[in-house]
Amino acid sequence: MARVVLQQITKTFQNQKVVKGLNLVIPDGSFTVLVGPSGCGKSTTLRMIAGLETATDGEIFIGSQSVNALPPGKRDVAMVFQNYALYPTMNVYDNIAYGLRNRGTSKKDCDVLVKEIAEIVGLADFLKRKPSQLSGGQRQRVALARAMVKKPKVFLMDEPLSNLDAKLRNQMRVELTSLHKQLGSTFIYVTHDQVEAMTMGDQIVVMSDGNIMQVAAPMDLYQEPENLFVAQFIGSPPMNIVPAEGRSDQLWGFRPEKAVLLPASVSPVSAEEMWTAKGQIVSREILGSDTLFHVETEKGRVIVKTETEEIGQYGSNVTVTVAKPHVYIFDRVSGKKVGRLAERGQVSALAGGVN
Amino acid sequence: MKRVGAISLKTVEWAGLLVVALLFVFPFLWMASTAFKDMSEVRQFPPTLLPETWEWGNFVQAWESGPFLMFTVNSIVVAVAILILQFLTAVPAAYAFARYQFPGRNLLFGLVLVALMIPGYIIFLPIYVQLSGWGLVNTLWSLILPYAASAFGIFLLRQAFMQVPDEVIEAARLDNASEWKIMWTIMVPMAKPVLVTFGLFSFIYHWNDYFWPLIMTNSDEVRTLPVGISSLRMSDGGTLWNVMMAGNMILILPILVIFFVAQRHIIKAFVYQSK
Ligand SMILES: Nc1ncnc2c1ncn2[C@@H]1O[C@H](COP(=O)(O)OP(=O)(O)OP(=O)(O)O)[C@@H](O)[C@H]1O
Ligand SMILES: [Mg+2]
Numbered sequence: 001m002a003r004v005v006l007q008q009i010t011k012t013f014q015n016q017k018v019v020k021g022l023n024l025v026i027p028d029g030s031f032t033v034l035v036g037p038s039g040c041g042k043s044t045t046l047r048m049i050a051g052l053e054t055a056t057d058g059e060i061f062i063g064s065q066s067v068n069a070l071p072p073g074k075r076d077v078a079m080v081f082q083n084y085a086l087y088p089t090m091n092v093y094d095n096i097a098y099g100l101r102n103r104g105t106s107k108k109d110c111d112v113l114v115k116e117i118a119e120i121v122g123l124a125d126f127l128k129r130k131p132s133q134l135s136g137g138q139r140q141r142v143a144l145a146r147a148m149v150k151k152p153k154v155f156l157m158d159e160p161l162s163n164l165d166a167k168l169r170n171q172m173r174v175e176l177t178s179l180h181k182q183l184g185s186t187f188i189y190v191t192h193d194q195v196e197a198m199t200m201g202d203q204i205v206v207m208s209d210g211n212i213m214q215v216a217a218p219m220d221l222y223q224e225p226e227n228l229f230v231a232q233f234i235g236s237p238p239m240n241i242v243p244a245e246g247r248s249d250q251l252w253g254f255r256p257e258k259a260v261l262l263p264a265s266v267s268p269v270s271a272e273e274m275w276t277a278k279g280q281i282v283s284r285e286i287l288g289s290d291t292l293f294h295v296e297t298e299k300g301r302v303i304v305k306t307e308t309e310e311i312g313q314y315g316s317n318v319t320v321t322v323a324k325p326h327v328y329i330f331d332r333v334s335g336k337k338v339g340r341l342a343e344r345g346q347v348s349a350l351a352g353g354v355n
Numbered sequence: 356m357k358r359v360g361a362i363s364l365k366t367v368e369w370a371g372l373l374v375v376a377l378l379f380v381f382p383f384l385w386m387a388s389t390a391f392k393d394m395s396e397v398r399q400f401p402p403t404l405l406p407e408t409w410e411w412g413n414f415v416q417a418w419e420s421g422p423f424l425m426f427t428v429n430s431i432v433v434a435v436a437i438l439i440l441q442f443l444t445a446v447p448a449a450y451a452f453a454r455y456q457f458p459g460r461n462l463l464f465g466l467v468l469v470a471l472m473i474p475g476y477i478i479f480l481p482i483y484v485q486l487s488g489w490g491l492v493n494t495l496w497s498l499i500l501p502y503a504a505s506a507f508g509i510f511l512l513r514q515a516f517m518q519v520p521d522e523v524i525e526a527a528r529l530d531n532a533s534e535w536k537i538m539w540t541i542m543v544p545m546a547k548p549v550l551v552t553f554g555l556f557s558f559i560y561h562w563n564d565y566f567w568p569l570i571m572t573n574s575d576e577v578r579t580l581p582v583g584i585s586s587l588r589m590s591d592g593g594t595l596w597n598v599m600m601a602g603n604m605i606l607i608l609p610i611l612v613i614f615f616v617a618q619r620h621i622i623k624a625f626v627y628q629s630k
Pocket of ligand 1: 013014037038039040041042043045192
């Protein structure tokens with residue numbers, strides 16, 4: 001077990017900077033998720049921690065040791081790949097045992113460890129099979145077992161669930177989280193799926209274009225996004241961004257689930273405490289428990305997420321209202337969050353029990 | 356209309372294949388048939404397709420007409436030694452060409468391709484001179500050493516190694532495997548179908564090779580089967596074709612056996628990519 005520290009980590013491929021001076025502390029025993037859009041450098045960062053890619057600049061520490069000069073096999077890390085990368089010619093047993101053997105673990109210890117792990121991940125009956133004779137979920141488990149059996153200080157996972165179907169993915173998410181609790185080791189998990197990031201991580205690192213945009217716990221990330229990028233990346237659907245009223249150097253944003261739809265005939269109770277906009281419903285997506293309304297307003301198109309679909313007719317005229325404490329202010333140029341339109345304490349009961 | 360066209364096209368295709376197959380198989384069957392005939396039947400006109408009497412004695416005569424056991428042992432030693440050496444040289448070379456960036460890589464691989472394109476007949480003279488300088492002519496070494504590295508093998512294996520996904524190698528590196536270990540425990544098993552195919556090609560080629568042993572050897576102790584069998588022709592009273600063919604049957608028998616045993620692997624080697 002160990003914490004991982006990145007200091008000014010840079011990676012350049014053929015004169016193209018893809019990771020731009022990352023500074024990051026991954027606490028011991030944390031489940032840290034690197035999340036960001038495709039091509040932002042998540043995998044590259046993970047591979048540098050693993051030692052599969054050398055950092056062009058900067059230093060990486062695992063525990064208190066600088067690992068820049070250590071080959072992957074000596075870093076005491078294990079990695080789970082997106083496509084599992086099992087050894088196709090070896091059976092499950094040998095796949096799991098390979099790393100142990102290379103460390104000189106005795107045959108007897110090896111056998112005990114492999115069987116123990118196989119039991120944990122539910123592969124005990126499949127030890128003699130080749131990877132090609134397993135289902136996707138089972139292969140995933142072999143990959144996990146292969147990583148776990150080495151009892152590494154740090155687990156690295158690069159989108160390990162993206163090849164599974166939705167149901168299995170949910171199940172594995174839960175299993176991975178409980179596995180993390182059980183083992184207590186440091187997990188570094190890469191995904192481009194923000195839902196996965198929010199549900200699994202206890203620390204989330206949002207990346208964009210080779211830079212870190214924000215590092216925070218899931219709820220903080222949702223409630224206190226530091227900039228426009230995070231505000232729009234986290235949350236589904238993304239935050240609505242509208243022009244600020246009275247200031248051209250700012251933008252305002254609010255989450256679709258914090259907005260309220262009123263029929264146009266009803267006027268908001270306390271208009272001064274609300275951001276309001278009149279508009280027309282242009283489309284509707286029913287998600288089951290929630291409904292998304294796309295509303296074309298005088299202040300731009302916004303999405304409203306509500307539990308009911310009562311008012312929802314195409315073309316109905318509506319008023320969108322948002323309590324001011326839920327409206328974030330961003331600097332138009334830098335994208336940085338400046339604050340909110342009103343303090344959260346001010347949210348009054350009349351806004352409809354927001355928060 | 357279209358259906359009929361498709362069927363008749365299939366028929367033509369099959370007929371074509373049959374003709375080609377016959378072209379290849381007939382000489383072979385003719386050899387087998389001749390090996391069992393007696394000499395008068397060999398000379399008979401019109402020739403018979405199958406022997407009227409089965410003359411097993413031809414095989415005995417062929418075998419006893421020279422030191423055939425020695426030829427066989429030499430053939431096995433040479434073909435197997437070449438196979439092992441080629442394997443030991445091709446695997447590391449192919450791994451380096453497939454997986455490493457190093458200065459001069461393209462130039463060196465270009466040389467391999469050049470070597471692949473130059474037939475042995477062109478360079479046998481300098482090699483002969485060189486080997487004779489080392490005093491190796493007319494030893495088994497002169498048959499083995501020139502073939503210790505195979506450009507064909509390097510080329511074929513490099514292609515196979517390039518198919519191995521990067522992640523598998525990276526996973527092995529994370530499992531603390533040395534490059535050497537990755538090569539022999541990951542890459543070689545994954546390239547097995549190609550290795551088997553290459554091994555067969557190499558073995559068959561050197562088992563049947565007539566030209567090289569003919570020039571490099573001048574005494575029976577170091578001769579191989581093809582050269583030995585050709586000496587059957589020199590028996591007085593004209594060539595005994597039936598004995599000659601029996602000798603050839605002895606020559607190709609091991610290859611036939613190997614082929615039937617390894618057939619599954621050969622077919623796999625050619626369909627591997629599509630899996
Ligand atoms: N070996 C390489 N050579 C050149 N460029 C590379 C190499 N590996 C990655 N890149 C580039 O670096 C950038 C970041 O790649 P990376 O794989 O880290 O993205 P990612 O965040 O993992 O994206 P995804 O979510 O699609 O996996 C991309 O623009 C990619 O094209
Ligand atoms: Mg990636």
